[in-house]
Amino acid sequence: MRLSSGIAVILVAILLGGAFWGLSRGRSLRVKPAHGEHAFSGGLEFPSNPTAGPLWDSAVELARSGMLEDGARLFAQGASQDPRDAAWPQAEAECWAAAGRHDSALSALERCRSIAPLSTAALLRRRASRLELGFSMASTGQPWKGRQLGEAILQESPGDSEATLLVGYSQAMNGNPGSAEAVLEKLVGEHPGVVQAYPILVQCAMRRGDAEAASRWLERYAQADPAAIGLAAMDQQLQRMRSRAEGKSNSRLRVVCMGTCPYGLEDEVMASAETAWNLLKSQIGSEPSHQVNILLGGQANAPHWAAASFDGQVHLPLEPATDPGRRDAVLRHELTHAFLAFAGGGQVPLWLNEGLAQYYQGERCQRLPGAESAEWLDEIQARRTFMDLDEDQAELAYIFSLAVAQELMELNTSTALAKYLAHLRNGVDERVAFRKVFGDDYPHLSARIRARL
Numbered sequence: 001m002r003l004s005s006g007i008a009v010i011l012v013a014i015l016l017g018g019a020f021w022g023l024s025r026g027r028s029l030r031v032k033p034a035h036g037e038h039a040f041s042g043g044l045e046f047p048s049n050p051t052a053g054p055l056w057d058s059a060v061e062l063a064r065s066g067m068l069e070d071g072a073r074l075f076a077q078g079a080s081q082d083p084r085d086a087a088w089p090q091a092e093a094e095c096w097a098a099a100g101r102h103d104s105a106l107s108a109l110e111r112c113r114s115i116a117p118l119s120t121a122a123l124l125r126r127r128a129s130r131l132e133l134g135f136s137m138a139s140t141g142q143p144w145k146g147r148q149l150g151e152a153i154l155q156e157s158p159g160d161s162e163a164t165l166l167v168g169y170s171q172a173m174n175g176n177p178g179s180a181e182a183v184l185e186k187l188v189g190e191h192p193g194v195v196q197a198y199p200i201l202v203q204c205a206m207r208r209g210d211a212e213a214a215s216r217w218l219e220r221y222a223q224a225d226p227a228a229i230g231l232a233a234m235d236q237q238l239q240r241m242r243s244r245a246e247g248k249s250n251s252r253l254r255v256v257c258m259g260t261c262p263y264g265l266e267d268e269v270m271a272s273a274e275t276a277w278n279l280l281k282s283q284i285g286s287e288p289s290h291q292v293n294i295l296l297g298g299q300a301n302a303p304h305w306a307a308a309s310f311d312g313q314v315h316l317p318l319e320p321a322t323d324p325g326r327r328d329a330v331l332r333h334e335l336t337h338a339f340l341a342f343a344g345g346g347q348v349p350l351w352l353n354e355g356l357a358q359y360y361q362g363e364r365c366q367r368l369p370g371a372e373s374a375e376w377l378d379e380i381q382a383r384r385t386f387m388d389l390d391e392d393q394a395e396l397a398y399i400f401s402l403a404v405a406q407e408l409m410e411l412n413t414s415t416a417l418a419k420y421l422a423h424l425r426n427g428v429d430e431r432v433a434f435r436k437v438f439g440d441d442y443p444h445l446s447a448r449i450r451a452r453l
Contacts, residue, residue: 044094045121049087051078059091068099072108079111086115090122097125102133127153127160134166141384143174144347144430151427161191169200174346175312175337177204178290188220195224202234207312209254209293211242252277252291259297262322269294269321269331276332280339280360285418288342292335296321310337333361343418345425351380351442354398355405356417365403368452369396376400377446404445412438 044063049056055078063071072095079088093108109126112118118126130149138146150166157163164187171180181204184197198221205214215238222231247256248266253273255266273294281287293313307330309315314334320326336357340348348356369376376396386397409417416437423433435441 044098046091046094047087047119047121049085049091051082051085051087055081056088056091059095063095063098068095069101071095072099072101072104076108084115086112089115090119090125093122093125093129097129097132100132102129102136105129106133127157127163131162131166135169138166138170138173143170144349146170146173147346148429159190161187161194165194165196168197171346172200172204172312174341175310176341176346177207177312178288178342179346180204181290192220193224195221195228198224199228199230199234202238204312206237206241207293208290209241209249209256211238214238214241249291250274252287253294254291255294255296257296261296261318265296265318265321268324269296269316269327272324272328273331273335276328276335279332280335283360283414283417284336284339284343284421285414286339286343286421288338290342292338294331308334310334312341314338329361329363333357336360340421343421343425345421345427347424347430348421349381349430350383350385351401352405352408354386355401355403356409358398358402359405359409363402365399365406368403368449369399374450377404377450380404381442381446400449403449404442407445407448408438411440 046060046063055074059071059074059078062068062074072092075088075092075095079085079092082088089108089112093105093112096102096104096108106126106129109118109122109129112122130153134146134149136146137143137149147167147170150163150170153160153163154167164183168180168183168187171177171183181201184201184204187194188197188201198217201217202214202221205211205217218231218234218238221228221234247254248270249255250270253270255270255273257266277287295313295315297316297318307320307326308317314331316327316330316334320330334357337353340353340356373396377400380397380400383397386394389397420433420437423436424430428436431441
């Protein structure tokens with residue numbers, strides 16, 4: 001069975017209101033040039049350079065004419081010729097940032113930092129690029145990386161409101177509304193003017209099925225930004241939510257029929273979900289701190305080949321919901337995503353997330369594909385979504401995710417998994433946490449499987 005998480009989607013109203021990443025590139029932080037620095041009319045700022053010469057002048061001219069990437073490459077060439085002059089990589093970073101290549105800008109600034117402490121201008125450029133790249137990653141399938149970039153800023157500036165917004169947004173986009181709310185409630189308590197936080201809080205409350213909290217945050221949003229274009233859409237969304245049947249609920253789960261469901265189905269799904277919850281809690285060692293919604297009868301927010309999906313809520317179509325055998329497996333799968341989103345602080349990599357979801361669903365990899373498919377072992381580590389794959393490709397991705405996760409679980413205990421997740425929740429880099437707990441890394445695990453192909 002191939003099931004999909006869609007973990008990176010909290011969607012509509014956040015974007016409608018224009019609240020997601022309200023800082024346009026035109027408003028990226030800039031500083032006035034210090035003595036010895038010069039700025040061009042296009043907004044580029046370059047440091048003074050004691051080793052400037054024809055190459056520097058050529059790079060400057062390219063940048064001034066709008067050929068930013070070519071200018072960056074010339075600055076990089078200059079850095080290789082004058083490896084102890086930090087001005088070259090700093091100027092290179094400015095070009096990459098102006099071209100929208102913030103990953104390259106940050107890489108250049110790391111080279112700059114290895115030469116000398118970053119100047120005030122370089123520190124501000126690094127912060128702005130981390131924010132730009134972080135929000136982009138959080139909204140395009142890599143929310144854990146967005147969160148890491150936000151936390152890197154907060155390590156140096158603990159009160160940075162935009163970095164805190166990035167961390168909260170990343171948690172929301174990773175299907176972890178409870179953690180997002182905790183971060184963003186504190187943010188707006190200290191900085192009520194950060195209007196971008198309010199629509200995210202509205203959506204998080206809706207994900208938890210808390211109409212009253214959503215209404216309060218919507219009211220705060222309207223007070224802070226009465227002209228926001230997303231207000232009406234969010235209000236309609238809230239009214240639809242309030243008009244839904246109450247469903248069945250307890251402190252951990254809420255099961256709601258989104259249309260017409262067979263009599264007693266909500267009770268049956270609740271019983272299956274409770275069983276799945278108790279199993280996962282015993283295996284993973286912790287449980288979500290917020291109520292998880294299971295929406296019956298809607299379509300999975302996923303490709304046609306997915307039986308259900310999780311995006312902070314479980315979307316369970318009627319076909320698997322009414323089949324007890326399928327229902328139990330599907331709920332174990334989708335609730336695994338909810339548990340991992342909370343227990344791992346949103347940083348569990350996709351291959352392990354999907355592999356563990358299949359593992360706890362009860363699937364086991366009895367027979368691997370042939371050696372001609374082995375490249376998938378390399379590809380899945382770097383993948384941030386399976387949603388763009390066709391059915392055959394998705395099957396390979398899920399098989400190999402399960403194979404590697406199964407290898408990991410058979411070599412270790414659930415206690416080791418709990419320790420790994422706790423490290424992630426406490427902010428340890430994922431690769432460091434993996435090696436620290438499992439004493440290995442992904443390439444070694446995949447090599448073990450490759451040897452059996």
